[in-house]
Structure formats: structure tokens, C-alpha cells
Amino acid sequence: MKYVDEYRTADAAKRYAEAIARAVTRPWTIMEVCGGQTHAIVRFGLDQMLPPGLSLLHGPGCPVCVTPAAAIDQAIAVAMTPGAILCSFGDMVRVPGTGGSLLDARARGGDVRVLYSPLDALAVARAAPEREVVFFAVGFETTAPATAMLVLQAERAGLRNLSLLVSHVLVPPAIEAILAAPDNRVQGFLAAGHVCTVMGVEAYGPIARNRRVPIVVTGFEPLDLLQGIHMCVRQLEAGRCEVENQYSRTVRPEGNPAARRAVDTVFEIVTVSWRGIGAIAQSGLALSRDYTAFDARGRFALQKPIAAEDPICIAGDVLRGRRLPHQCPAYAVRCTPDHPLGAPMVSSEGACAAYFRYRDGAAAARAVQG
Numbered sequence: 001m002k003y004v005d006e007y008r009t010a011d012a013a014k015r016y017a018e019a020i021a022r023a024v025t026r027p028w029t030i031m032e033v034c035g036g037q038t039h040a041i042v043r044f045g046l047d048q049m050l051p052p053g054l055s056l057l058h059g060p061g062c063p064v065c066v067t068p069a070a071a072i073d074q075a076i077a078v079a080m081t082p083g084a085i086l087c088s089f090g091d092m093v094r095v096p097g098t099g100g101s102l103l104d105a106r107a108r109g110g111d112v113r114v115l116y117s118p119l120d121a122l123a124v125a126r127a128a129p130e131r132e133v134v135f136f137a138v139g140f141e142t143t144a145p146a147t148a149m150l151v152l153q154a155e156r157a158g159l160r161n162l163s164l165l166v167s168h169v170l171v172p173p174a175i176e177a178i179l180a181a182p183d184n185r186v187q188g189f190l191a192a193g194h195v196c197t198v199m200g201v202e203a204y205g206p207i208a209r210n211r212r213v214p215i216v217v218t219g220f221e222p223l224d225l226l227q228g229i230h231m232c233v234r235q236l237e238a239g240r241c242e243v244e245n246q247y248s249r250t251v252r253p254e255g256n257p258a259a260r261r262a263v264d265t266v267f268e269i270v271t272v273s274w275r276g277i278g279a280i281a282q283s284g285l286a287l288s289r290d291y292t293a294f295d296a297r298g299r300f301a302l303q304k305p306i307a308a309e310d311p312i313c314i315a316g317d318v319l320r321g322r323r324l325p326h327q328c329p330a331y332a333v334r335c336t337p338d339h340p341l342g343a344p345m346v347s348s349e350g351a352c353a354a355y356f357r358y359r360d361g362a363a364a365a366r367a368v369q370g
């Protein structure tokens with residue numbers, strides 16, 4: 001664990017916090033886009049080490065949170081189809097659609113299986129050639145290459161009983177949408193390092209230049225995040241609006257060309273709806289014309305259901321950084337990880353789950369134990 005420990009040293013964290021405090025001369029608001037970064041910030045109390053006036057907002061980078069309820073309803077429809085097997089990641093099976101979750105569908109007799117990698121769907125399809133196997137593909141630029149590889153390998157293997165319910169989304173258009181909102185408060189971004197490991201950093205250049213906003217590609221450990229915040233603050237204070245790379249030990253400017261090629265081969269960019277946020281132009285992936293044979297929506301003739309969010313849940317505001325989880329009236333009262341009302345409390349990368357797990361929930365548990 002030496003590698004991780006080096007990025008969690010308390011003394012170094014304190015020195016970074018002091019450097020940030022010295023650099024700040026006026027209030028600033030920075031958004032970390034990725035749910036994994038949100039969890040690290042809340043878990044290690046990094047936001048509480050920052051000087052007054054320097055605020056962190058949590059962004060829409062939780063793949064489970066932004067998957068529309070309508071897509072979950074379609075996945076449930078597949079799972080309840082006789083002979084079908086619906087495969088997805090663990091967090092997805094707990095997120096509520098309009099009429100329950102994939103776990104509920106499994107309880108009603110649907111064949112729902114949890115996979116750790118999209119490529120595991122190949123084995124499921126090979127083992128059950130008489131069944132229709134569907135992979136519910138969600139996530140950002142990080143997971144899209146593995147989904148693309150699944151399609152390419154299924155094609156190469158001539159698998160006819162495998163298809164995909166694609167619900168992938170892209171980060172840069174979401175950042176654009178946040179910045180374009182009339183009530184936007186975000187002045188700088190920490191961009192997710194793992195997304196840039198795949199896509200590189202060039203997509204952020206026009207956003208930084210045109211929107212006059214600093215963007216720092218940042219890792220996930222406490223010192224990564226504090227260094228990323230420091231770099232962002234220094235840009236803000238100096239009036240610079242550039243893309244900088246804090247996570248250079250992993251992220252190359254061009255990203256991963258092979259992964260990008262696979263994604264470009266299999267998918268095309270389309271306008272999609274984000275849960276709680278609504279439609280964002282050119283922000284999602286769909287199977288390109290050459291691969292429509294793998295589209296589960298066509299194969300199962302799935303209608304696009306109209307899915308309403310729980311009116312109490314303010315997930316859309318949480319995902320856009322307009323409100324923090326504990327500002328939701330249901331937070332820790334009607335909505336807890338055991339009884340979630342919205343995806344940000346279900347997902348292991350959700351902001352509501354982070355606050356409950358590392359802050360209020362832990363405090364409540366200690367109080368109960370006396």
C-alpha cells in the first residue's frame with residue numbers, strides 16, 4: 001500500500017491546505033466533477049481543510065446517478081421478458097426506476113445478473129445460447145471502451161444472442177451545460193483523472209478558452225485533490241483559464257488512442273437525457289449504424305417509457321452543484337442508504353451517500369452507540 005499511502009500523508013495535506021489558504025485572496029467556487037473525487041473529499045474531510053470563502057461543489061460525475069429512470073424501466077422490461085438475461089453493474093440493480101429497481105424485478109422472477117466487467121457478458125451469452133443476453137451499459141468515457149470491446153468481440157465471435165442497452169454519457173458536454181446555466185456559480189473545475197486517461201485533455205481546451213474557466217485534471221487521493229485545488233486557485237487568482245494536468249503520472253495529453261479508437265468505431269455521439277438534469281446536446285453515446293444489430297432497444301422493440309422522478313428528490317440540483325445533499329429535506333430522514341429515494345443515495349459514487357457515510361450517518365451511528 002506504499003503507493004497509496006504516499007498520497008495520504010497528513011503532514012503533506014496540511015502543507016497543501018496552508019498553501020491554498022495563502023493563495024486565496026477572495027471567495028471562489030470550484031466543482032469537482034467526479035463522484036469518486038466527491039467521496040474522497042468528504043471521506044478525508046478535505047473540504048473542511050479549506051479556507052473560508054473557498055467552496056467546493058459536487059458535480060454530475062456519478063454514472064449511476066445520471067442514468068435516466070426511463071433507461072432503468074427499459075432494463076426492467078428486458079429482465080421480465082421470458083428467456084432474457086439482463087446483466088449490469090452492482091450499483092445499477094438497486095437504483096429505482098418508475099416502478100421499482102432491477103433487484104425488485106429479480107424478486108419478481110426476472111433473470112438479473114451482476115457483472116464486474118462488460119466482457120463478462122460474453123461468457124454469459126456463450127453459456128446460454130438459447131437465451132437472449134442483454135448488457136445494460138452505463139458510465140462515462142471510462143467505461144465506454146470496455147463496452148465497445150464487448151461489441152467488437154461479440155461481432156468477431158459471431159454471437160447472435162447478445163445485445164446492449166446503451167446509456168453512456170460524456171463529461172465535457174455536461175461541464176458546458178453547467179457553465180451555460182444562468183445561475184451557474186462554478187468558477188473552476190477539477191476534471192476527473194480517469195476520464196482523461198481515456199479521452200486525453202484536448203476536449204477541455206475549447207471549454208477553458210471560450211468559457212474563461214480553469215480546468216485542472218486531477219487524481220483521486222487526498223494529496224491529488226489538494227494539489228488540484230491549489231492549481232485551480234492559483235489560476236483563478238492570476239486570471240488564467242487553462243487546462244492543467246495534476247494527474248500526469250497517469251494522464252497523457254492524447255489519452256489512450258486504442259480505447260478512443262474502439263469507442264469511435266462502435267458508437268456515435270447523440271443528444272441524451274441525464275437523470276434529474278434533462279437533455280444535454282451531444283452528451284451521450286449510441287451504437288453507430290454498423291452496430292445497430294447489437295441494439296437491445298431494437299431487438300426487444302422497447303418503447304421509450306416516460307419516467308417521472310420522485311418529486312421530493314432534488315438529485316438534479318445536487319448533481320448540478322446547486323444544492324448540497326444535506327440541503328435536501330429528505331436527506332437522512334426519509335432518504336437513507338437502506339431506504340434511498342434517489343440515485344445519489346444508492347450509488348457508491350453518489351454525493352448523498354458520501355455525506356451520509358462519512359459525515360452525518362457516521363455521527364448518527366456514534367450518537368446511537370453513546
Ligand code: SF4
Pocket residue numbers: 312313314315318325328329330331332335336340341342343344345346352
Ligand atoms: S438525499 Fe435522497 S432524496 Fe435527497 S437528493 Fe439525495 S438521493 Fe434525492
